[in-house]
Amino acid sequence: MALGQSISRVESKSKVTGQTDYVMNMTVPGMLHVKILRSTVPHGIIKSIDKSDAEEIPGVVKVVTGEDLKDFDINYYYGPAFRDQPVLAMDKVRYVGDPVAAVIAESVEIAAEAVNYIDVEYEEMEPVFDVLDSMKEDAPIVHDKVRPAGSFADLKSLLPQSGSNVCLHYKLRHGDIDKGFEEADHIFEDTFTTPAAVHLPMEQHVAIAQIDSEERMNLWTANQSPSFVRSEVAHVLKYPENKVRVKVPYLGGGFGTKLYVKIEALTAVLALIVKQPVKLALTMEEVFLTLTKHATVFTMKTGVTNDGKIVARKCNVVWDTGSYADIGPRITQKSGFTAAGPYDIPNVHIDSYCVYTNNAPAGAFRGFGVPQLVWAYESQMDIIASKMGWDPLEFRKAQVLTEGKEHATGQIIHSVGLDKVLDKLDTSLEWKDYHTNRTNGSVTQEGRKIRAKGMAIGLKAVLTPSISGAIVTMFADGSVSVYSSTVDMGQGSDTILGQIAAEELGLPREKVRVVHPDTDVTPYDTITAASRSTFYMGNAIQKAAEDVKNQLFEFASEHFQVNSDALTLQDEQVYVIDDPAKSITIKDIIKGIYKMPAGSIIGKYVFESHYESPDPETGQSKDIAIFWFPGGTGVEIEVDIDTGKIDIVNMVSVGDVGKAINPFNVHQQLYGAAVMQIGQALFEECKYDHGQMINSSMSDYKVPSFKDLPDHSDTIIVEEPHPEGPFGAKGVGETASFGVQPAIANALYNALGVRIKDMPFTPERVLRAIKESEKEQESSLVGSTVEIKGEK
Amino acid sequence: MKKQVNFILNGKSVSAEVAPHETLLDLLRNDFGLGGAKETCGLGLCGVCTIIVSGVPVSGCLHFASSIDGEEILTIEGMETEEGLHPVQEAFLNNKAFQCGYCTPGMILMAKKLLEENANPSVEEIKDYMAGNICRCASYGQIIEAINEASKLLQQEKAGLNA
Numbered sequence: 006m007a008l009g010q011s012i013s014r015v016e017s018k019s020k021v022t023g024q025t026d027y028v029m030n031m032t033v034p035g036m037l038h039v040k041i042l043r044s045t046v047p048h049g050i051i052k053s054i055d056k057s058d059a060e061e062i063p064g065v066v067k068v069v070t071g072e073d074l075k076d077f078d079i080n081y082y083y084g085p086a087f088r089d090q091p092v093l094a095m096d097k098v099r100y101v102g103d104p105v106a107a108v109i110a111e112s113v114e115i116a117a118e119a120v121n122y123i124d125v126e127y128e129e130m131e132p133v134f135d136v137l138d139s140m141k142e143d144a145p146i147v148h149d150k151v152r153p154a155g156s157f158a159d160l161k162s163l164l165p166q167s168g169s170n171v172c173l174h175y176k177l178r179h180g181d182i183d184k185g186f187e188e189a190d191h192i193f194e195d196t197f198t199t200p201a202a203v204h205l206p207m208e209q210h211v212a213i214a215q216i217d218s219e220e221r222m223n224l225w226t227a228n229q230s231p232s233f234v235r236s237e238v239a240h241v242l243k244y245p246e247n248k249v250r251v252k253v254p255y256l257g258g259g260f261g262t263k264l265y266v267k268i269e270a271l272t273a274v275l276a277l278i279v280k281q282p283v284k285l286a287l288t289m290e291e292v293f294l295t296l297t298k299h300a301t302v303f304t305m306k307t308g309v310t311n312d313g314k315i316v317a318r319k320c321n322v323v324w325d326t327g328s329y330a331d332i333g334p335r336i337t338q339k340s341g342f343t344a345a346g347p348y349d350i351p352n353v354h355i356d357s358y359c360v361y362t363n364n365a366p367a368g369a370f371r372g373f374g375v376p377q378l379v380w381a382y383e384s385q386m387d388i389i390a391s392k393m394g395w396d397p398l399e400f401r402k403a404q405v406l407t408e409g410k411e412h413a414t415g416q417i418i419h420s421v422g423l424d425k426v427l428d429k430l431d432t433s434l435e436w437k438d439y440h441t442n443r444t445n446g447s448v449t450q451e452g453r454k455i456r457a458k459g460m461a462i463g464l465k466a467v468l469t470p471s472i473s474g475a476i477v478t479m480f481a482d483g484s485v486s487v488y489s490s491t492v493d494m495g496q497g498s499d500t501i502l503g504q505i506a507a508e509e510l511g512l513p514r515e516k517v518r519v520v521h522p523d524t525d526v527t528p529y530d531t532i533t534a535a536s537r538s539t540f541y542m543g544n545a546i547q548k549a550a551e552d553v554k555n556q557l558f559e560f561a562s563e564h565f566q567v568n569s570d571a572l573t574l575q576d577e578q579v580y581v582i583d584d585p586a587k588s589i590t591i592k593d594i595i596k597g598i599y600k601m602p603a604g605s606i607i608g609k610y611v612f613e614s615h616y617e618s619p620d621p622e623t624g625q626s627k628d629i630a631i632f633w634f635p636g637g638t639g640v641e642i643e644v645d646i647d648t649g650k651i652d653i654v655n656m657v658s659v660g661d662v663g664k665a666i667n668p669f670n671v672h673q674q675l676y677g678a679a680v681m682q683i684g685q686a687l688f689e690e691c692k693y694d695h696g697q698m699i700n701s702s703m704s705d706y707k708v709p710s711f712k713d714l715p716d717h718s719d720t721i722i723v724e725e726p727h728p729e730g731p732f733g734a735k736g737v738g739e740t741a742s743f744g745v746q747p748a749i750a751n752a753l754y755n756a757l758g759v760r761i762k763d764m765p766f767t768p769e770r771v772l773r774a775i776k777e778s779e780k781e782q783e784s785s786l787v788g789s790t791v792e793i794k795g796e797k
Numbered sequence: 798m799k800k801q802v803n804f805i806l807n808g809k810s811v812s813a814e815v816a817p818h819e820t821l822l823d824l825l826r827n828d829f830g831l832g833g834a835k836e837t838c839g840l841g842l843c844g845v846c847t848i849i850v851s852g853v854p855v856s857g858c859l860h861f862a863s864s865i866d867g868e869e870i871l872t873i874e875g876m877e878t879e880e881g882l883h884p885v886q887e888a889f890l891n892n893k894a895f896q897c898g899y900c901t902p903g904m905i906l907m908a909k910k911l912l913e914e915n916a917n918p919s920v921e922e923i924k925d926y927m928a929g930n931i932c933r934c935a936s937y938g939q940i941i942e943a944i945n946e947a948s949k950l951l952q953q954e955k956a957g958l959n960a
Contacts, residue, residue: 023833257899495897
């Protein structure tokens with residue numbers, strides 16, 4: 006049995022001996038190196054570029070600018086939602102960091118030196134950095150023209166807009182919002198913000214491009230979406246897809262920053278221009294400028310009745326997608342429709358806006374926008390509960406979505422263990438005792454340090470629609486290869502997907518090998534992201550393995566003269582269930598089929614989700630997501646009231662994963678996602694000065710280290726099986742990212758009575774909030790904007 | 798203007814011609830094909846490029862190659878011997894103390910040095926000592942467990958040798 010076993014990662018030994026294959030370690034013969042010159046102005050027209058001094062430096066092969074690209078018959082623009090991002094800046098720059106020119110040289114050092122010898126003259130244009138200013142009618146326009154890409158089914162309905170920085174406006178209308186607010190006894194309105202942040206996988210973006218003897222483009226890239234890279238690079242080069250080959254070995258982390266095309270189009274075009282292989286490896290400083298997490302401004306208005314029911318919720322979410330949309334429009338829509346929270350609310354009204362600015366581009370970041378939303382709705386749940394004198398746990402339980410209830414999108418919710426997640430938080434935090442005794446003992450103070458607890462839950466819809474194809478080949482000796490374009494970026498997909506194939510074929514895990522993505526060989530897969538691989542690719546592999554099994558059974562049923570449903574496959578033999586003495590080995594079946602001890606059995610499957618596009622005016626759909634997955638976080642914090650510093654004493658992460666194929670890996674995903682969010686909650690923030698990111702290095706931007714860990718932590722698996730999941734499995738990569746920020750903010754409120762609505766909760770911000778609250782208490786103004794209506 | 802340096806690399810005498818600006822990390826990666834240590838932050842702050850120079854862990858991205866003449870260099874590639882994995886590697890393997898594995902070589906070398914200085918560290922001591930090694934996947938919990946186990950393995954090994 007391979008299923009449910011905490012098998013070690015198949016590549017474990019290579020990871021402790023430093024032998025794992027990463028693109029960063031790869032070279033190809035004759036390879037040149039690339040360095041990028043980036044824009045120093047946030048918004049401007051390129052008036053001239055003088056590259057003559059740079060090209061004279063010995064060892065420099067060529068300096069390429071956007072202007073040079075015009076000599077080639079290629080498409081200059083790429084992108085997953087809009088093709089708005091140029092291979093190199095074409096006439097105009099849109100942020101500090103926009104690639105303007107590329108130096109190709111014999112060594113990294115020479116290329117880096119030569120970058121300094123390129124002179125660029127800009128005519129600066131008025132920039133816009135504030136996302137709310139950018140929505141105004143008189144705002145400077147970042148993109149004069151918007152080009153929908155049409156690569157993905159869910160983004161096909163995007164319409165070109167001009168004269169506005171709003172590149173997508175998603176609307177959800179459920180029930181009657183005005184009537185809902187009329188029915189409410191109390192109305193709460195709060196605005197929550199999150200800053201831009203960065204992923205910082207330990208391995209930077211890196212790619213090698215080489216044109217081979219058949220004039221095909223070969224790319225080795227540290228990327229989470231090889232199938233998309235193939236089609237998009239093919240689009241840029243005007244090649245057929247089969248002339249582009251993308252190979253991905255192990256990744257040194259991804260977290261969303263290595264999705265879609267990042268540096269691959271540029272690397273490929275440069276190889277085409279110099280007709281030699283080129284390698285482009287970004288520095289960490291460049292990683293900061295390549296992709297960020299969306300900064301958001303979320304205003305939430307909620308109506309509740311005196312008996313504890315939410316009757317209306319209005320959400321206005323604004324996403325700063327920066328200078329290029331990247332996947333921002335999908336985040337705006339797919340996370341946008343979850344903005345009202347995992348609650349049964351009859352009247353919901355959501356406006357979600359994806360907005361260009363002259364900041365660095367923003368895109369997918371572990372959680373895909375959901376953490377920014379949970380931060381707001383779970384903070385407000387506690388604001389309401391506190392104001393109304395309700396237990397925040399009971400307040401959540403009273404409206405949480407359970408089996409068969411209708412989500413605000415109109416979809417009926419199934420296989421979502423939100424109530425179980427809440428129960429686990431309740432028991433693991435000893436919440437009832439804690440809440441009951443809040444005023445006499447459970448919020449403790451020792452010296453100047455106060456301890457208190459908080460919790461939050463969140464719900465995400467998996468990316469739908471999407472596609473995963475898989476091939477499973479059984480060789481004559483009974484060993485198996487699985488061909489899948491899922492990228493193992495550390496989550497352990499090679500191990501888990503192999504477990505699924507092994508389980509289906511009754512084989513020990515070590516008989517199965519998972520082939521790394523190679524678009525010449527491994528079938529199309531949408532992306533490795535969105536907590537989707539176990540479900541989508543797992544399904545494809547399970548069914549492809551079933552296809553192999555059926556072929557074995559076909560031979561065996563004839564051999565034993567029984568129906569194939571009378572057969573079972575175990576221990577590398579096919580047995581007749583009622584007469585186990587009748588058995589035949591896999592090897593003998595293959596020998597029987599091919600009349601020689603050679604050949605292979607090939608199984609295949611393409612798993613496609615069912616989906617109903619949301620109505621463009623109301624956002625309603627009966628089938629908007631193939632599965633939903635909830636997570637919850639409970640924390641106990643200790644806050645120092647003299648310094649404002651928050652320490653996490655205890656953290657509990659709960660995730661409903663459907664079925665844990667590899668429980669250890671699931672625990673690691675939960676813990677890893679939660680620790681990553683501690684950084685987001687407490688200190689991570691990209692700081693800008695007139696469009697320039699001023700902390701774009703690991704010396705100025707801190708990420709969680711050993712010193713930031715909770716003193717105690719726990720990860721709890723809930724298994725509410727999904728009928729369409731492989732063995733009931735859903736996904737887990739993002740689950741523990743949802744609730745960390747509001748859980749900490751809620752604990753902080755419970756400790757000090759201060760409510761912070763802007764992230765991160767730095768000591769400075771906490772201290773300021775304490776001072777503000779002292780002032781407010783003097784003038785008896787407290788908390789959020791609350792409208793208390795007259796008695797009814 | 799290159800300079801010749803002679804040094805011991807993972808137990809073998811080697812020599813190389815190095816440029817004044819060349820880092821130890823670049824030398825090991827480019828001239829000796831050792832890919833375990835990698836440049837991540839480029840500032841000596843993340844621990845991914847950790848290399849041990851005559852018993853002292855250094856950031857390979859900041860350490861000049863020209864300074865290693867006569868030194869003994871240990872990289873992750875030199876940890877496994879004919880007898881098998883080093884006990885620290887063994888403990889990382891047993892505790893599954895990694896996800897993407899990019900930071901793992903640096904973690905292992907740093908943990909080895911910690912246990913040489915402090916055979917039986919407390920969790921707080923581990924956190925203090927290892928604070929300069931970043932794991933963005935956050936396998937920190939398992940790394941602490943691995944260091945605890947390595948501490949036991951090394952002490953058993955030592956007791957075995959003394960017996």
